[in-house]
Amino acid sequence: MAVRTTSDIMHVPFASLAHLHQDVAADLDRAWRDVLNESAFIGGPWVERFERDWAAYCGVGHAVGVANGTDAIEIILRALGIGRGDEVILPANTFIATAEAIILAGAEPRFVDVDPETLLVTPDAIREAIGPKTSAIIAVPLYGNMPSMREITELASSRGLVVIEDAAQAHGSTWDGASAGSFGVAGSFSFYPGKNLGALGDAGAIVTNDERLADRARTLANHGRPAGSHHSHELQGRNSRLDSIQAAFLSAKLPRLDSWNEARRAVVARYTQLLDPEVGRQVRVDERAVSSYHLFVIQVSDRDDLRRGLAELGIETGVHYPVPCHLNEPYRQFAGDRLPVTERASEEVLSLPLFPHMRPRQVEYVAGWLNELVVGRGIRGS
Numbered sequence: 001m002a003v004r005t006t007s008d009i010m011h012v013p014f015a016s017l018a019h020l021h022q023d024v025a026a027d028l029d030r031a032w033r034d035v036l037n038e039s040a041f042i043g044g045p046w047v048e049r050f051e052r053d054w055a056a057y058c059g060v061g062h063a064v065g066v067a068n069g070t071d072a073i074e075i076i077l078r079a080l081g082i083g084r085g086d087e088v089i090l091p092a093n094t095f096i097a098t099a100e101a102i103i104l105a106g107a108e109p110r111f112v113d114v115d116p117e118t119l120l121v122t123p124d125a126i127r128e129a130i131g132p133k134t135s136a137i138i139a140v141p142l143y144g145n146m147p148s149m150r151e152i153t154e155l156a157s158s159r160g161l162v163v164i165e166d167a168a169q170a171h172g173s174t175w176d177g178a179s180a181g182s183f184g185v186a187g188s189f190s191f192y193p194g195k196n197l198g199a200l201g202d203a204g205a206i207v208t209n210d211e212r213l214a215d216r217a218r219t220l221a222n223h224g225r226p227a228g229s230h231h232s233h234e235l236q237g238r239n240s241r242l243d244s245i246q247a248a249f250l251s252a253k254l255p256r257l258d259s260w261n262e263a264r265r266a267v268v269a270r271y272t273q274l275l276d277p278e279v280g281r282q283v284r285v286d287e288r289a290v291s292s293y294h295l296f297v298i299q300v301s302d303r304d305d306l307r308r309g310l311a312e313l314g315i316e317t318g319v320h321y322p323v324p325c326h327l328n329e330p331y332r333q334f335a336g337d338r339l340p341v342t343e344r345a346s347e348e349v350l351s352l353p354l355f356p357h358m359r360p361r362q363v364e365y366v367a368g369w370l371n372e373l374v375v376g377r378g379i380r381g382s
């Protein structure tokens with residue numbers, strides 16, 4: 001490889017929130033001033049407005065703002081009466097929060113393996129894992145890529161089980177034209193700042209078509225108080241509310257979500273054109289799905305060496321996730337059999353830089369160096 005000088009090095013961040021916020025800075029300023037003028041910080045018009053708009057965006061009847069995406073899952077489970085003695089099936093290839101929420105609700109996680117091409121949960125794996133204690137399935141559109149949602153919901157209803165979608169990475173993803181979060185009995189979202197739609201702090205939401213479930217979730221998240229009541233605590237609840245200021249920021253950003261997702265898809269399309277197929281296997285996206293591309297994941301050998309090589313060239317990458325959920329110490333007690341696909345994926349997955357404002361020359365630089373480092377046919381090789 002040719003000798004490199006520092007002037008050749010281009011810094012490519014893994015993601016950039018600063019660019020994104022420049023797009024909406026004026027709207028965020030206005031949102032902040034509106035909330036300050038009104039000085040209603042919990043509940044009130046901004047929360048109601050965002051809940052209405054987010055439900056409409058997802059094509060469902062109701063959205064309930066909560067404090068974060070983990071609480072959203074836990075509150076859905078509690079609102080459904082799922083807890084002690086129940087088992088909840090989830091893919092082992094997910095962020096730890098999916099398992100965490102099941103345990104917080106008092107139930108037991110039952111980890112299943114994923115498809116080797118999509119790295120997503122499959123109806124077959126779920127079918128095999130269903131047992132006498134199973135009461136729910138959490139499907140996860142990881143990286144923004146949708147699993148076979150229709151088959152999963154059909155399987156669940158044929159067995160008398162409910163499906164919950166942990167759509168924390170899938171704002172704006174669709175399957176057969178229907179939105180992430182709208183398939184099961186309820187869906188959960190996180191608006192952690194780095195998600196495709198992010199607050200300026202922690203935030204989350206529950207979406208559902210079931211009005212009673214929405215009411216129950218709202219009551220649980222507000223100290224067990226049903227709507228309109230201040231001193232009557234009908235359920236043993238907790239505090240997990242969406243702040244008005246975060247709701248106002250989210251409303252300011254929501255109109256841009258589709259164009260930001262489009263920009264992510266354009267970056268992925270360019271990567272796909274440029275990357276030599278021998279660099280690694282791209283995680284497959286089903287033809288029926290449109291991905292939000294929260295992450296763009298390839299599977300490579302010698303992943304950690306490659307990451308170091310890319311870092312020396314100024315290229316930041318991520319790994320989602322280096323330790324599968326079931327192999328983290330506190331969760332090993334729930335790990336049944338080995339889950340070979342998830343376990344191998346944890347050694348091979350590499351998330352490439354991806355954000356809506358990524359410049360074409362940054363994509364070319366990353367793809368060029370990947371081709372060079374792995375296949376010897378890149379920037380310097382041609």
Ligand SMILES: *Cc1c(COP(=O)(O)O)cnc(C)c1O
Nearest residue numbers: 068069070095097098168190192
């Ligand atoms: C981010 C994330 C969560 C948790 O969201 P928080 O808002 O951080 O609690 C849950 N599940 C998945 C798949 C996530 O990516």
